[in-house]
Amino acid sequence: MGHWVSRYYTDPNYSPDHTQPSKFEPGFGFQGERKEREMIATEEEMSSAKLHPRDRDYCAHKLIAFNACKRKEWPLAYKCAHEKHELMNCQYEDYMIRMREYERERRLLQRQKRLDEKERRLAAEELAA
Structure with missing residues (x-):
């Protein structure tokens, strides 16, 4: 938990906030x-x-199928291993997509930081000259 917390608090303008929408267009940087x-x-x-509201995500359809299978097969819930496997794979893929989006946002913010610093440096050189 340490390194990203300190980075967020030491440089909040250039760190992604997962509670807010992205500051960049979704297609920026893609062909x-x-x-x-x-x-x-x-x-x-x-x-x-x-x-539950916390379960209403992109894998909700897999969770619905898994819960239906458990109700149908109870007490032999092991027969729903395929549905459970699909649900867990979906949750893993969703997690990976979210982490990729976070990393993309972080890299774009760091790029913006470099561009802002370069612009400030050029402006300072113009004033000095």
Whole structure:
């Protein structure tokens, strides 16, 4: 927990804030169009499955299938190993996507910091001359 906390507090203007939307356009730095992520499970499906708000993410459809399988196969829940495996893979992929987005934001902010410093340096040289 240490290094990213100190980096955020020592340089908050150039550190990503995961609670806020990105400061950069989604396609910035990419060739062509980026595919936007879409929710597969609808709000009605998640409500009828009584999913907790923390579970209403991009893997909700896998969680709904896993919970349905557990209800169907109970007490032999081990028969739902395939659904559990799919859910865990989906959660892992979601985590990796979020970490890549965080790292992209961090690198773009560091790039912005370098550009701002260069601009300030050039402005200071012009004033000195």
